[in-house]
Amino acid sequence: MYVTLRDRPGDTGPDRPRAALRRVSGTVVLLGTVSLLTDVSSEMVASVLPLYLTAVVGLSPVAYGFLDGVYQGVSALVRIAGGYAGDRGRRPKWVAAAGYGVSALSRLAMLPAAGFAAVTAVVTADRLGKGLRTAPRDALIAAASRPEALGRAFGVHRTLDTVGAAAGPLVAFALLATVPGSYDSVFVVSFAFAVAGLAVLVLLVPDLPTASGAVRAGLRRVVAQVAGVRLRRPLLAAALLGLVTIGDGFLYLTLQDRDDFAARWFPLLYVGTNVAYLVLAVPLGRLADRVGRGRVFVAGHLALLGGYLVAALPRGGVGLTVVVLLLLGTFYAATDGVLAALVSRLVPADSRGTGIAAAQTTVVLARFAASVLFGLVWQLYGPRPALVLFAVLLAGVVPVAVRLLRGADHPATPASTGAPA
Template sequence: MASPRSPTSRARLPVAVIALGLTSFFTDVASDMIVPLLPAFLATLGASTAMLGLIEGAAEATASFLKLGSGYVADRAPRKKPLVVVGYAIATFARPLIALAAIPAHVLAIRVVDRVGKGVRTAPRDAMIAAAAEPGEAGRAFGFHRAMDHAGAVVGPLVATALIALGLTVRGVFAAALIPGVIALLCVLSVREPAPEAMPVAKGEAPTIAGPAVPRSLRGYLGILALFALGNSSDAFLLLRAQDLGVPVAMIPVLWAVLHVSKVASTWIGGDLADRVPRPRLVAIGWIVYALTYLALGVATEAWQAWVIFVVYGAYHGLTEPAEKAMVKDLAPPSARGRAFGLYHFVIGVTAIPAGLLTGWIWEAFGPLHALGLGALIAAISGALLIAWDARGGLVRA
C-alpha cells in the first residue's frame, strides 16, 4: 500500500471517478425508489419470507456470476467503458417493469434481469476507478464512489415517499424509477476512460480463469470474505424486522434513507481512513460493528430502537466497503484487476442464495433473534480470521 498523503497535499479526485460517482448516485436513486417497498409489495402478492430470501438471493447470485465473467472480459478487452454502459442500460430499462408484476415470480424474473445489468458493469467499473485513482488514494476514490452510491439511496426513498404522499400508487413509484435511471445512463456515457497505457499488462500475466495472476494472498482474503458473506443476508430482512418492531410501512422508505445518510458519512470517512490505517484491521472492526448491530436488532423491542440501530449499522458499511475494494487493488496485478474485482464480487454474490435461504428458514422456524444471532456469530469469527490473516502477512505478500 502506498504511503498516504497528508490532508493538505491531497489533490482533487480524478474526473472519471467523479463522473462514475454521479452515475452511481442516479442509479441508486432509481433502485432505492423500489427496494425499500419490495418486502411490503411482495406481501401483497402472497410471498413468504423464504420467497423474499430466494428473490434477493437469486438476483445477487446472478449478478455475481456475471461479475466474474465481465471482469475476465474487461481484462482482455481494449476498453472497459462499453461493458459499463451496457450494464447500466440493462438495469435502467428492466427495473421499472416491477410495476407490472402480478405474482412473486414476476418480481423474481425482473430482479434477476436488473442484476444482470449490475453483473455486467461492476467489475470493469471498479477496475476503471482503480486505474484512475492517484497512488496511495484508492481508499479515497472508492470511498467517494460508495458515498455517492449511498447518497442516491438516501434520495431514492425520499422521492418514493413524496410520490406516495402526492397520491401515486406503489406501482406508479416503480414506473417513475425510469427517470433517474436514464439520467444515470447519460452520466456514464460522458465518462472518459483512462488511456490503455494507464492499465499495463505485464509479461506473463495474461489472465485466465484459474491462472497464476491471482495471488495466493488474494485467494486467502476472498476465502475469509466468503465466510462472512454466508452470514450477511439481504438488508430486506432488516426492514422486515423494523416492521415487526412497529415502524409503519409508510415510514420504511424514510428509515432506509436514514440508514444511507449514515452510510454516506461513514463511507466518506472510511475511505480516507483506508489510506491511513491498516485496511484488514479496518474491515475486521467493521465486521464487529456488524455483529453487534445484528444482535441488537434481534433483541430490540421498540420501534425507536430500530432507528438507532440502523444508524449504527451504516458505520459497518463505511468501515468495510472502501477498504475491501482498496485491498483488492493492493492484492491484484494491474493486468488482472478486472478479474480480481470480478472474483471479489462473485464471492459476495454467490453466497447470497444460501445466506438468504438460511436466514429466511431460521427466521420462520425459530424467530428473528436466532436468524440475526447466527449472522452476528459468523461475522465475529470472520473478523478474527481476518486479523490472523493480516498477522501472517497476507497483505504484505501481495
C-alpha cells in the same frame, strides 16, 4: 476539494504524490455522479421491494429469502465476465454502460410483473446488469487514481453513490405518501433516473483505457493469485463473513415486526442507513489507507454484529432503530469500497477488473446462501432467534477473518504476481 482534472495516474512531478492524496480525479467524480443517479433509481425500488413482495405479492419468509438471495447474489454470474471483458477490450466504460442499460430497462419491466416467477425474472435481469457493470466501473476508478489514494478514491465514489442511495427512498416515500400503494409510479420515476445516469456515463465519462498487457496472461495471474496465498486468504475471509451477512430487507422487516410502524415509513429505514454511509464513506476510506484495509474491513463486520444484537432485542423504539441504521451504515462504509481497494493492490494492473470481480463474486455468492438460510430459520423459529443465531455465527467468524487478512495490505510486486518488471 477532492476534484482534479488530471486523470492520468502516471503523471509525475515532485509534488504529485502528495497532491494525489488530497484529491481524486474528475473521472471518479463523474462515475460517482453516474452511481448517484443510478442509486436513486435502484434504491427507490429496493426500499419498497420487501414490503411489496411480502404484503402485495404475498411471499413467505422462505420465498422472500430466495428472492433476496437472488437480489444479493445473481450478479455473481456475470461479475467476472464483466471484469474480464473490460480488461480484454481495455475499454471498461462500454462494458459498464451495457450493464447500466440492462438495469434501466428492468425498472419498466416491473410494471407488468405479477407473481413470484415474473418478479424473480425482473430482479434477476436488474442484478445481472449490476454484476456486468460493477467491476469495469471500479477498474476505471482504480485506473484514474494514484495507488496511495485508492481508499479515498473509492470512498469519494461511494459517498456520491450513497447520496443517491439516500435520496431514492425519500423519492419513493414521497410518491407513496402522495398516492398510497402507488408502486407503479415508483417504478416509472425509477426508470427516468436510471436513464439519466446512463446518459452521464455515455456522454461525459472519459473512455479511459485500462493498463495494457496480455489480458489472457493477466487472467492466468489472477487465477494463480486465487490459488496462492496472497489473494486466496482475503477471498476466503470475505466468503466466511459473507455467509453470515443478511440482506438489508430482512433486517428492516425484523425492525418493522418488532416496532409495528406504518408501511409508508418503511422506505425511510433505507435513508437512515444511507445517511450514515454517506457521512462515513470518505473518513473510513482514508482510515483504511492509513491503518490497513483489512483491519477496517473486519471492523465493519463488528459494527454489523452490533446491529444484529440491537435489532434482536425484544423491545425497540425510535432510538434503538436509529442505532441499528447507524451500525448498518457503518458496516457498508467500512467494507464496500474498502474491499475493492484492498484487492486492487493484490493483482496485476492489466487484470485489476477481473481481480476485483473475483472478490465481489465471492461476497455475493456467500450472501445469496446467507439470505436463503436466514429465510428458512425465520420461517421455522421467527425473526429474532434467526438474528441471534447469525450474530453468534458472525462473532465466531470474525477472529478467523482477522487471521486470514494479516499481511493482506501489501501491494502486489512483479515477483509475487508474475508481472513484467
